[in-house]
Amino acid sequence: MRVLVTGGAGFIGSQVAKLLEVEGDKVVVVDDFSHGNYKNLSGLRGEVICHDIRDNSILKKLPRFDAVIHEAAVTDTTLTDNSLMVSVNFNGFNNVLEYCLSKKIRLVYASSAGVYGSGSSVMKESQEPTPHNTYAYSKLLCDLKAAKFMKQSAKPIVGLRYFNVYGPGEYHKGASASMIYQLYQQMLQNKQPRIFKYGEQKRDFIYVKDVARLTVAALKAKRSAIINVGTGQARSFNDIVTILNRVLEKDLDAAYFDNPYASVYQNFTQADTALLKSTLKSQAHYSLEEGIQDYVKKHLAGRTF
Template sequence: MIIVTGGAGFIGSNIVKELNRRGRTDILIVDDLKDGQNYKNLRGLQFIDYQHKDDFMQSIENDDFDGTDIDAVFHEGACSDTMEYDVNFMMRVNYEYSKSLLHFCLQHRIPFLYASSASTYGSGKHGFREGDECEDALNPYAFSKLAFDRYVRQVMPEAKSQIVGLKYFNVYGPQEHHKGKMASIFYQLYNQINESGKVRLFKGWGDINGTPVKDGEQRRDFVYVKDVVNVNLWFWENKGKSGIYNCGTGQAHTYNEVAKAVIAAMGKGEISYREFPEVLKGKYQNYTEADTTKLLAAGYDEGFHEMGDAVKEYVEFLDNGGYFAYGK
C-alpha cells in the first residue's frame, strides 16, 4: 500500500494519478474534504481507501497499521494559505502533524517523502541553496515549513529509512481549482481572460538585487506539476539519497512572460496592471530561482517541461473540464 496525505489536493492528486498510470491503485488517500470542493479532485482517481486526516492520525496512534505493508508515504497535506496568520494553527497542522507522521515512518522504516516550500527562502536575498545560510520565513506558513525542515535535518543522520523533503517552487497545472486565491498565476490568468479578456498583473514594487522591479517583472521559478510528481517518484523508485532538495526548474520567468504564454495558448487576451497590494509589501517574493545543483548531483536527470509547452497542455486540460477522468 502507498499512503498519500493531501491526496485530494493539487500535488497529492497528481501523484495519485501518476501512480495509477503506473499500475498502482492500492493507495490510501488522507485529506480533509470540509471545503466542499476538493472532493472533485478524487473523482478521477483510483484508490483503495480514504481517511480523514484526524482519523488517520488516530489510526497511527492506535497502531492500526501494525503488520500492514506500506511501500511509501507521500506527505503532501498541509495548510498552504500564506495569508493565514494563526501561528499556533499552522504549527499544529504543518509541523506537529508532520513530526508524528515522520516518526511513524522511521519506526516502521517506510520511505517518507514530504512537501517543503521555496517560501523557506524568505525574500531570497541570500540565494536559493538548501541550507541555513539561505533560509528565512516571511509568514507563518513559511515558518511552519522551515521549522519542520530543520527538525528533519536533526533526525536524518540517525534514520534507517529514506527521508526526502522537496522545496517546491511555484507549481502550476491540473487539479488546482479548489485552491482559490492560492491557485497559480496560470490558473488565475486563464480565468481572467475568459471573464474580461484581460490579465491583471501587479505593478512594480520593491527590487531584485537592488534593481527596481518594473510592472509585471516579478520573477519566479514556475514548475509544472507533472515535473514535481516525476521528482517525487524518481526519488522513491530509484531509492534516491535522503535529503532536502529544491524542486524547481532553475530558470525564473517574469509574470509578463507567463501572461504572454497564457495569451498565446488561449489565442486571446491582453495585459493590464494594477497597484501592488499594501498587505503584501514586505511579505512577497519578487524573485525565486531554484539552485538545482544538489538535485542534479543526487542523480535526477529527467528534466523539466518548457513553460510554453506546459501552458498549452494545461490550457487544453482546463478547456476540457479541468479534472482528471476516471480510469484514463
C-alpha cells in the same frame, strides 16, 4: 509498493497518487478534505480515508506501508490562524515522521521554496533560510526536524522544496491557486489580467506533471536530502501574460496594481537544481511555455471551473 499519500485529495497529492497507480503501486489516501476536492480523486482506485493527520491513531490502525508521501498541509500562505498553520503543518508532519522512523520505511514530504524568503539570487538548499510568513516557517520547522533524524533513519527521508507549482487539479485553491490559473480565468473572460506593479517579479514556475514525476522519483532516492524542486528558470508575471495571450489567441494588456503583501512578498525565486539532478537523476521537462500550453489546451479548455 504500498504507499500512503497524505493530502491526496489536494492539487499535488492527487497527481502523485494517480501517477503511483499508473506505475503499479497500491495507494491509500488520507486527507481530511478541509481543502482538497473529491473531483481530484476521480479515476483513483485506491482507498480514500477522511482523517485529520494531526491525529496519529489512523497510522496505527492501517496495515504496513512501504513508503509515505506526505503532502497534507494548510497551504493558504495568507492565513492568519498561526496555531492552525503550525499544528497541521508541523504536528501533522511529526506524526508522519515518527511513523516512518518506527516502521523503518521511506518518507518523502512536501517542503516549500517559501523557506528562502526574499532573495535576489539563485536559491541553494545550503543557504540560510529566512521565512517571511508562518506557512514558510512551518515548513522550515519540518525541514529542521527531518534533518535531525536523517542520520539515524533506516530509510531515506527526502524533503522536496517545491517552487511555484501550477497545473491541473488546483481549481479548488481559489485565491491560493497559481498565477497561471488566476490570469487564465481573467483573460478567458476578456478581462485585463491583473498583476502586481509592474509585473517584473520573477518566480520559478514548475508544472505539476513534473512535480508529480519528481516526487515519485524521490521514493527511489539512495540517500536522505532536502532538495529544491524547480525548473531552475525565473520567469516574470509579464511573461505569463504574454504566453497566455499567445495560447488563448488574445491581445490583452496587463492591469497593474499595488501589491498588498509587498512587505512579505517573494519578488524573486529561482531554484538551484544541481542537487535535484544529482540526487534524483532527473529534472523538470516542461518549460513555462510548454506547461501553460499543455495545461490550457488539455485540461482547462472547455471547463467551467
